[in-house]
Amino acid sequence: MKIERLDHYQVFALLVVLMGLLGAHVSRLPNWLLGVLALLFVWRAWLQHKQWRMPPKWLLLPVVFGVVTGIYLEYHTLIGRTAGVTLLAALVGAKLLETRTRRDALLLVYLGYFLVVTNFLFDQSVAMGLYLSAMVLAISTLLVSWNSLGGWTGRRQRAVDQLVFAGSLMLQAIPLMVLLFVFFPRIEGPLWRLPQDRSGVGSGLSDTMSPGSFSNMSKDDTVAFRVSFSDTRPSQDMLYWRGPVFDQYDGHTWTQASPGLLTENPVEAVAGKSIPYVMTLEPHQRAWLLALEMPTALPEGARMSEQYQVVSRRNIDKRLRLNMQAAVQYRVGAKEADAQLNRSLQLPKVVNPLARAAAEKWRNLLPAERVIEALRFFGTQGLTYTLEPPLYGKNAVDDFVFVGKQGFCEHFAGAFVFMLRAAGVPARVVGGYQGGEENGDYLIIRQADAHAWTEVWLEGKGWQRVDPTFAVAPSRIQEGLASAVGAEDLPYLMRLDNNVIKRMRLLLDSAVNGWNQWVIGYTPERQRELLRKLGINDLLSSGFLAWFIGSVFSLVALSAAWLLWRARPRRPDPAKQAWDRFCRKLAGLGLQVGLAEAPSDFALRAKRALPERASAIDDVLGDYLAVRYGSQPALANLARKVREF
Template identity: 35%
Template sequence: MSHYLLPRNSLLWLLGAQTAAIAPLVPHLPAFIWAAWAAVMLWRLQVFRGRWDFPKAPLKVVLVIFFSAALYLNYGNFKGMEPMVALLVSACLLKLLEIRVYRDLLLVVYLSYFLVATQFLFSQSMLTALYGGLCLWMVTATLLVVHQPSGHTAPFRSVRLTGRMLLHCIPLMLLMFIIMPRLGSFWAMPNLQHATKTGVSDSMAPGDFANLTRSGDVAFRVTFEGEPPPTKKLYWRGLVFSDFDGRQWRQADPDDYFDGEVVSWFDKREPGWKGLIENSGEALAYSVIMEPSHQPWLYALPSAVAVEPEIGLARDFRLVKQGNVTQRIQYQVKSYLDYQLEVDPLPQWRLRRELQLPDGFNPQARATAQQWYQESGSPQAYLQRVLGFYNQSFTYTLQPPLLGEHSVDEFLFGSQRGFCEHFSSSFVFMMRAAGIPARVVVGYQGGEYNELENYLIVHQYDAHAWAEVWLEGRGWLRVDPTAAVAPQRIESGLDTALPVAEVFSLQRYRQNPFLNRLRLELDALNYRWHRSVLGYDSQKQAETLRNILGEVTPQRLVMFVALVGGGILLLVALHLYWQRRPQPQDPAINAYRRFTDKLARRQFPRQLGEAPRDYIQRLGESDLVAQKPELLEQAQAITALFEQIYYQDRRVLLGRLKSQVRSFSP
């Protein structure tokens, strides 16, 4: 089999396009692939220079075995999206080493298109879309360069041609985006094995939230219908922890609930425990755009009411979704900020659950709680005494000391320095030790309002933990011991409660008006992208088509596609024709051509490539001048005028040239 001599420009374009397509996958691929990528690039260049030969068949087998074994050891199997992406990248690299015939080159180019598409498996932001468009441009330019081996003489000609081709495709792409059925994203497949689970986890131990507060990533964005509530009321409920083993808080086992279905889904029959919720006042409606968390729980203000399918209210009064949140989603919620939960006396099985404490842990906290409760005389007075204790003696910090086996004792009567999970955990312990049902609630608190688009940004550093206490006649009440220690954290946010240097995010630049404005502008732009493009679901598509067509019928839809699509194709055809239309010639050349045409009709045509002066010299030697001598003088005058206009740019003589050509009659 003869080798395909890969042109230099084609090789450079191919390597550049493939590198650009693979670059965004760096955080999601094993490290050995990047070492292999560098080795393959070097080998391919050396083959092109004639220094090395193509790998032999035995070496190919070794490379395939090595890549397969390395991927299996890294992932454990080949199921899931990440192993498949790594396998595709490996195949592209290995195929690059055996480009021997023309079809091998085309195959690598076509595989590069798939590499570009895999970028959107991990991110669908506007920046990713722009970068993906750039990669698409490069790969398509490579495909054109492959068919133009002499393109090294004009290396950017293919780039310009590719740009025009892609511009021609944009109107049709927009039309397809508007009318094509919304079938869900290909990248919504929930099987990313090594996907980082960001945000609140399904357990809480000292130090967990301190790590989250160092992340400036966005957790979700909220758009309110009307004025948003004040920051101190923005408690975004996520999870409820009732089980404590001495170190960690966890959710209660769903099997522990005996009073109906654990989740009340929007489109299903409501269980009896829904009657334990007493909402009053006016509902607060809002829309949430949540970033992927790879967890099933959602975030909402209390008391939340699900208004969409696949979203339900759990028995502990939090929102959940059917399946994990593996891609950015948007959901509508209604909340009643004036509410009561479970005012009726708790049954014995609930009391056991919400009073549970492990044996053998924190004896000092137990004894102190029982003593203070006896001295207080009532649950309300005891609760206020504990909050007063926090207010007088504790410090709010992201860098608390480590705690030992009796973590609550060491925190309450030793370090007295901590973060929200220290305060909520120890507070709930003190409540339970005194015989008051209590539990920990985690989620987010507050948020940053972006006035440019009128929405709230909730970051990961807004993660928060607080307590819920059950009091007779009042039900579950939210109590936030953090507010007793650092009220500015609840009123204004984390960045006012701590030194700015401790918040490792762009928020530390918010004191600079220009940088803060730029940050909010970029986030608002990304927010519009999420709502308009990524949030263009079936409901928005139906609304858009109704606005365009009125009543959406198959006949109107076909007519719309035919008219708009036909108009787009017509405009593209006209643009292509306009680019290739005959260019108008110089008026002087047209006048001179009429002069030579007159002589041609007298059997004296101008020869191909003959200069005007040579043409006149030959005319002077012809029989035509011998019959009519005055023609030579007229022809010489016309030729002299043409040379002055065309070669000396004396355009003022153009009128005289046209006049003499009109009067010339051989």
């Protein structure tokens, strides 16, 4: 293979594209490496500018060795997500100083594709999709430029032409890409796991509840999950998305006992059937799912805990699309185990004497009446619902209920459970989200929708949801957070006023939702679902192969036909046809027109060979040239004269 050196412009174009490729990783690379990379880029650009030679190996090798050692010291490994990306970036920088020829550059560009793909380990948003397209376009333009010659146009025009061609190639490839994406058999991963792949703390609900843990989230308008109901959507005040259940209290923090897992779903639907829905859950790095109360059908691989929380085997580290069902009118836990009930009566010994004393007065009532009494107590105590409650002391429930009287949902739920337990009713705090914002045919549930409510156990009825916040601020549950507190304190998107920007943001969110549903959420399960609609029940069945291969082939054949049709030789114009006919006649007389012979030269030669036809030849030539130079009437003459020749 020939060694073809890149020209000046190609080197600089390569540098720019590589910067774009590395750019998306900047936030992941250590600062010292960014410095080294910048130095390598400047060095390479300088060498190109000065037309100097590449640095020798003995100079480059220590640099590479140093950088690799540095990466090892930084991460204590060279594999895994972040270290791997860092190493890749360093390799690209080092290879740059060896890159003179197209072959070197090709290797760099292929490494560049890996730089693109490693982004997706961290982020698969719509923005990343756009970035992917831009980078493939840029790299393809480089490839087209390396495989083209100087060409017949100016440099700038040529660059534009190559960009346009690469773009059209991409557009032509898109139908095929979609087919491959839809039909390529998806396999449930992973095949292997790298160390350090479990990433750090995500946002969202915590596995404990202490004062402030929910009110802090009310400022966060990032999306927790999206839900679409296929037929009926329950009313807003029924939308309780169940998360962790807190049943242990130490006077300050509510925590989860580690419960066992149920083998069967104990939830019975009352009045009406289960409601199916699809949830697209954003990764939150915890091993639980959110589910509408109460879940009756769980997604594949999920289990239900003894406290009816839906848990998964692994931390949720990527976006999931989950098919679930729920009964909003339900009956569960009528025959609860004693151990479970005892856990739900546990209280710390010494704290909150006032609340404890107040609640103990209810003990002579029936358990159900105690709950009603507690709600009445909360409703008449003059409590207010606020995003910024004061910080309470050691006896937090006393301080909240009798002194400060300002609280957010965690205060209401915590105090309510405390008092019911003191009154001898098994109760526990449930964390999760409440409500959701309607956007077209789906709901957006944001972190700010995080909510805490309670659950009480009544003999013969089982666990019942009670939301003390509702007793104080019913509009929070019926209309959402924005109607219950002042709008100024809320994140912009959570406010109630509907203006243009909010509408645009919602429009954007539906695009994001579509992306999540159809691109990111295209799982093996989803694929089976879609293929079933096409009548394919089994991957790699003959029906599947017929669909897959048939559609790929017909698409490929179509695009080939289109291309060849575009490239087909055009019919020569009538004058040229007449002239060709004339030449064929002369060929019959033994006179071949030369490949590069101009018509006038050929006519001269013909006249010498056939002196007796000289004037006829002159006539044909004259008319042919006349037509060539724009005289249309001569065309008819020409055709006639050739015919008669």
